[in-house]
Amino acid sequence: MVLIVNSRKAVKLISAFDVYSMMLKKNTGMNKSKLVVFLLVCCMIVIISSCKKKEPKVQPSNTSAITLVIKAKYGTQSFALNSPNIDTAGRYLTMSALQFYLSHINLIKTDNTTVSFDSVAIVDFSDTTTLSITANIAPGSFTGISFGCGLDSIQNMNNANDTSWHFPNPYSYLWQMYWDMFSAYRFEVMEGKWAPTSTSNMPYPLIYHIGTNAASRQTKLNKSFSVCCNTPYTLTLYLDVQQIFSNSTTGEYINIVTEPETASGSADNPAIMTTFADNFSKAFTF
Helix, strand or coil, X not given: CCCCCCCHHHHHHHHHHHHHHHHHHHCCCCCHHHHHHHHHHHHHHHHHHHCCCCCCXXXXXXXXXXXXXXXXXXXXXXXXXXXXXXXXXXCEEEEEEEEEEEEEEEEEECCCCXXXXXXXXXXXXXXXXXXXXXXEECCEEEEEEEEEECCCCCHHHCCCCCCCCCCXXXXXXXXXXXXXXXXXXXXXXXXXXXXXXXXXXXCEEXXXXXXXXXXXXXXXXXXXXXXXXXXXXXXXXXXXXHHHHECCCCCCECCCCCCCEECCHHHCCHHHHHHHHHHHHCCEEC
16 A cells, blocks of 8 residues: 655655554554554544644734824923913913813814714813824824814713623713703713912803804814825814813803803803803813
8 A cells, every 4th residue: 555645744644654663563462452552543533633723824903003092281381270361461370170071072184074083082180091093994094073062962962870881881870961850961061260469369260161053063174184004093182271261262251250150950051051061162272
């Protein structure tokens, strides 16, 4: 019988057979049935080894991680919670809270189509984990970004008391952005204090809680960039808090002396809410 083999495992089997045959010749008294058992075991090992599946090669991802970093400033001044800023009238302002929603964040391609980046995000300047958003995006060239300031009417119907919204889900009740009395969300929350001349005593409160579907706004910003070849890319989005009070684009102005707050109940002022929502949506830059 002529046996032609290409498998290295089969060659090893033949070598084992040769060795055993030599042993058998030297010891003619050996039981030949043992040889048969030996060969069957070797065959089984070869068959099992050859049937093992090969691990597939890991293909490189065809996406790039884009990170949107959100920062705040106050005109040409740096901004941080519980740190004072000086407005154009020389008054001192200190913010203790700054929270807001961004929704339907889309990247705009050169052909004017859009790529979804995130459906909803909560930004809270007291929690650094919320100040960046990362998504894996297919290669392409982009001309800008668009997003909603606040939530759309459908998102605003979500009930924060629903136990399915586990923290840190943006809709979670623990973000304290839900208005129980209105069964809706605050879109922007900014709280602080101000003083006419000094930070030693800041007796005047600033409270702006902006919500309801009428306060939803859209923002579009131009920014040319490309992503390719699994290379990470970072976009830094700035919110200019000074522009919330006095906006150079809308021309609208919030007087902190006569318009220091708007929220629910007797302090609610729809006119301030409208100005705040308008100015807030135009306060972003790259």
